[in-house]
Amino acid sequence: MVAVTIFDSLEFARTKQELLGKVEVVRLSRLADSLFDHTGSLGYRLTGDLDALQRPVVKVSVEGELHLECQRCLGKLPFLISSESSLLVLVHAGSAEGDAIEDLDGIPASAETDALVLVEDEVLLAVPFAPRHPEGQCNAAAGTANELRVSPFATLARLRQDTVQN
Ligand SMILES: [Zn+2]
DSSP: OOOOOEEOHHHHHHTTOEEEEEEEGGGOGGGGGGBSOOOSEEEEEEEEEEOTTSOEEEEEEEEEEEEEEOTTTOOEEEEEEEEEEEEEEESSTTSTHHHHHTTOEEEEOOTTEEHHHHHHHHHHHHSOSSOOOOTTSOTHHHHHHHHHHHHHHHHHHHHHHHHHHO
């Protein structure tokens, strides 16, 4: 069974609804480049609410574990995600409302808001740009030592090549 993830953002906020679900990591296609593998799933919760100024907001929270790819050793880097954002539902796009948003993120009032898109946005914000294992836990440590030992020769070889080419 495929859960319904399309909802009306304004109605959802005003009537303070809640949407709970799970999304398989493999479905988060915009995340694919950062991942070591696509196993597992993330839990999410969307809650409609009105903020202190009685503006409609949708809170998005995501929890679970991703397997990122370490940028140094290209190995598996487990990453726990636990992230929450409040999104202001923008009723009149382009009006003075924009000035009131300040540092809040906004989404358009739409009857076809996709929960999974909001969840994926949230995950993308939470994932580090260049994930790496902590120092001492990275498999690249041994590789780096080897590289250092051979690098003078490699550099020489490259220099020679350049000279020949020039
Ligand atoms: Zn690593």
